[in-house]
Amino acid sequence: MGSTSAENHGTDGTAAVGRRDLIKRSAALGLISVPTMSFLSACASGGGGDDGEKAKAGKKTAKNPLGVNESAPMEFVLFDGGFGKEYAEDAVKVYEKNFPGAKVKFSATQKIQSTLQPRFNQGTPPDLIDNSGAEQMDMGTLVGKNQLADLTPLLDAPSYDDPAKKVRDTLRPGIVEMGQFDGEKVWILYYAYTVYGVWYSGKALAALDEEYPETWDRMLAVCAKAKKKGIAGWTYPGKYPYYIPFSLYPMIAKVGGAEVLDAIDNLEPNAWKHPAVKACFEAYYELYRKGYILRGTPGLDHIQSQTAWAQGKALFLPNGSWVENESANVIPDDFEVTVSAPSGLDSSDKLPFGTIWASGGEPFIVPAKANNGAGGMEQLRIMLSEASSRNFTSKVKSLTAYNGGTDGITLTPGLKAGVAALEKAGQNVVNPRLQDWYVQLQKEKIGVAGLGEMMAGRLTPAEAIKKIQGFADEAAKDDSIKHYKHQ
Amino acid sequence: MQHGKYRFIVGFLAVPLGLYTLFVVWPFIQSIYYSFTDWTGLSPEFEMVGLANYERMLDDDIFWKSLQHSLLFALLLPVVTIGLALFFSFMINVGGRRRRGGPAITGVRGSSVYKIVYFFPQVLSIAIVALLFAFAYNPDSGAINSLLRGIGLGELQPLWLGDPDLALWCVMAVLVWSTTGFFVVLFSAGMASIPAELYEAALLDGANRVTTFFRVTLPLLWDTVQSGWVYMGILALGAESFAVVQIMTTGPGGPDYSTTVMVLYVYQKAFRDGQAAYATTIGVALLVVTLAFSAVVLRLGRRERLEY
Incomplete structure (x- = not known):
């Protein structure tokens, strides 16, 4: 838009520019800027493609x-x-x-x-x-x-x-x-x-004389043992609680089958009211209730929680495989960064241990x-x-x-x-789609306003489920967003 | 000289007015236009949808929450910031006791140092300030909770930004901290232009510091305070509040929407959710709020100008 005015006004080499000329010229320059505006009408949303x-x-x-x-x-x-x-x-x-x-x-x-x-x-x-x-x-x-x-x-x-x-x-x-x-x-x-899942230090777990717990009872037992030594069981990025699903969603799939997650992704009515969802929410809420979550976790961002975890203040961390690179400067050399598929509830789960989100x-x-x-x-x-x-x-x-x-x-x-985790999972790799289909729903609503509030103890599992189901129903009805379904 | 006077004036105003129209008024008109479309911001195609975006906005709980927080910012932040700034600048310039051999009107001891110290936060970019405070508010190893532990209050370890009841206040505190210094300098400059005789006369009449402040300083500083008020309000509605909320808070905007503000919501809708048209609709609402705020402040603050 500036080119037209440059052409019109760039060619004057004569000296002694009178005041009158100057005024005329500045007026003209001002006037030029009005018609150029019409070019701009296409500025923000552009023209058609060629x-x-x-x-x-x-x-x-x-x-x-x-x-x-x-x-x-x-x-x-x-x-x-x-x-x-x-x-x-x-x-x-x-x-x-x-x-x-x-x-x-x-x-x-x-x-x-x-x-x-x-x-x-x-x-x-x-x-x-x-x-x-x-x-x-x-x-x-x-x-x-x-x-x-x-x-x-x-x-x-x-x-x-x-x-x-x-x-x-x-x-x-x-x-x-x-x-x-x-x-x-x-x-x-x-x-x-x-690879998403539960990340831990192999060394810290060995020091507790434990293996990664495959059932939730064992998980609580490991956390209790850690607590006695002054170590918290879990921490997570409280400021971005949408990291919790990295281990929670595959757990839901393990307990109730992958179709529970599909129903959630498809925004089906009452998808969140499935008994498997309820059982897993209650299991996670136990971590809060029993005091197994690192104090102050709801106020930590991802880097801060990863740092606390790397310093050995907490055993387990829901995260993705980038964590090793991202926190490389704080993870000690002998830490033995390890990932496991999430623990299930018990032997009556639909899918075997090893079901993982990748x-x-x-x-x-x-x-x-x-x-x-x-x-x-x-x-x-x-x-x-x-x-x-x-x-x-x-x-x-x-x-x-x-x-x-x-x-x-x-x-x-x-x-x-x-x-190794992928090998163990074999075909049991789940792939929840909420985070790429419905970003706002997954991060801000389910993550921050639902799971984040529950893990901070401000909502009970039943309240959290009700709230999240409400968000999902809203999203299903909202015609300003495009809806997708699993094939 | 009378002849052609208007042409002369117009000649000088045309350029700035043209630029203003081009870069300020025109974008406003464009945004208002887009708020009646379904433009996504990611493709050139869109259609007119009438008032659909506005209807949706009125039904949107998150919008109402962000509006509520923005209004709270616009009302509370100027009061606190300007109140503090007035107090500090009064103490720096006028509030000191008379020292032997010194001028009758002077600031408290060390006022020249304070003047510089108060201005420090203004030198830092708001993004850095927000990051610094995000570290300070870290409940696990942040400065504030470490201090609390250090003085034996280990039981009192608030979650700060992680607590929906505290988060908004934490954010506001940062904005107050980072902007007060600017107004201290602004008001100091204003106070320097108040003639010392007025203060001396007040002192001779036996006025104490409080009376001097309310009867002499504030009335003579009123114009500056008023423009400072509008400026701070716009700051609190606009860029500064966006920066701190975006950088510091849970989510951002959380926990549970306790800190979301209108500018943040505009940004999220336009650049995260690909709903540029709806974002401009919220932007239009923000424009209305900002204009209303300025109008109210200028209206309420209208006073007779004092000549001195």
Whole structure:
């Protein structure tokens, strides 16, 4: 909008500008700014996209199964978070090697939403995005507004390492389902693989002469034993109580079956009133009632609670596999970071011990309006190769969506425990979807206003369930949010 | 010179007015427009939905809670902050006892040091202040609870930001702490311009410090206080309250919605939930509240101007 005024006023070299001229000119400048406003009317919500500018498809070959245009530029925007950007830069190098004629524009930022939201609005998004972090753009809305490309061509393409195997068959359980919202189309590819559960110090538990408790009675007994030694049983990020579900939800699945969680995700009426939910809420409330929760926990944030846990003030912590990396500077060397699937109630539980929550992190998307969407997908295919996956795991201490890629590298204790937990779980990996389908419901309502209040002792389990069911019913009725169902 | 006078004035005003329209008025109009649509903020497509967003807002419990907290901020924070600032600046500039050989009107001993100390928080960015206090409020190892333990009050270990009854007050305390210094400096400057003879005359008449404050200082400082009041109110409704709530509180906005404020709710709706249109609707409500606040303050505070 500034360009017009610059053209009109930039060409005056003569000296002796009279006062009158000056006034006239400033008046003109002021007037100019009024018509330029009309340009702005399209500023915030942008114009339509230019669909005609997409790169032409290239020739499909065995080496290029997605038919990438070999000379089309490709733009890749990465979230620069806990995993850093090196792993993606390495993968970009492979892309550049495979397509020497293509120019790759790679950038990494923490401000995903503020840099990319305007570009979505203008219809000129990049070709591949890691839509992650605090500034994540709402996936439900992006899908609902047809802003994302279906990744099925990528999943059905031969994998990078073995042309006989499709990409979809090289992925860990749950990855493909997580990318679906409604129907068969896959909108998101989660690249990192996170194991959620109960995290503890192997050394601290051994010092108590205990093993990880498989039933709730044993759990309470271990906590009682710890309490005698002045150690709290549990702590959690009280300021972000939506960490509690990391161990609570799989426990609900273990007790009542995975279909209880599906009903909750589907916002079915009375889903939260299932006896398994009630039993698990009561079990957790026992931790509060018996004083097994570290004092002050409701006022701690995630870092503070992890620090207290690393200092040995509390035994157990509901968290995800990033905790080992995130709190690396406070975890002592001999801590033996370990994760376990949550304890169940008793032997009458529906699923065996080992039922665990594991799912994808770092959601990668290819925008529907991208110029070179095939290039974005090819970049993802490269990242899902064994070499790239191993590179990621060894650099950032996390698993990837690629099933394997851990041989031949030294795993950290937490990562090793995560792999072991996944092996033990086998097919019993659950994947609750509330946190990506209904962010506000999961974090603010169920997490903070429901579970957080209950674990701080300000709600009884019955009250918490009633409140949460109310929130879920509200969300089910709210037509301003898009609703999803398990397939 | 009379000839063309208006053209002359308009010539100078056109640029600032144009810029003001472009960058202030126009966005307002745009927001009001978007509040009648179903724009998500993530795609260029949207439709007009009439008053649906407003109907939804009136039914939204969280909106009412955030409105309630914002109003409490706007009413209480200026009273406390400006009250404290007036007291401090009076003591720094006028409230001291007369020392032998010194001027008749002076601040308390060490006032020049206090003046600098009070201004310190203003130098820190609000984000840093909020983080510092988030650490201090940590119930497990934070400064406040450690202090309580240190002086033998180990039984008294409040959860601070984790307690719905305390959290809002904790947040307000931070805002008071971080803004008082600015007003101390502002009022000190105002007090410096009050002629010393007025104070000397009051002293000769036997006025004590309280009387001097209410009869001389406050009336002559009224204009400054009033604009400070509006400024603080807008601060409490806007950016500052957003920063502290977003950085410090549970959730943020919790526990159990006990600290949520309108600006935070606007932000969450626009950038977390992808409901930009509804966010602008709340923004419009915030605009109304802010305008009403300024109007009320300016109206109530109208007094005859004193010349001196």
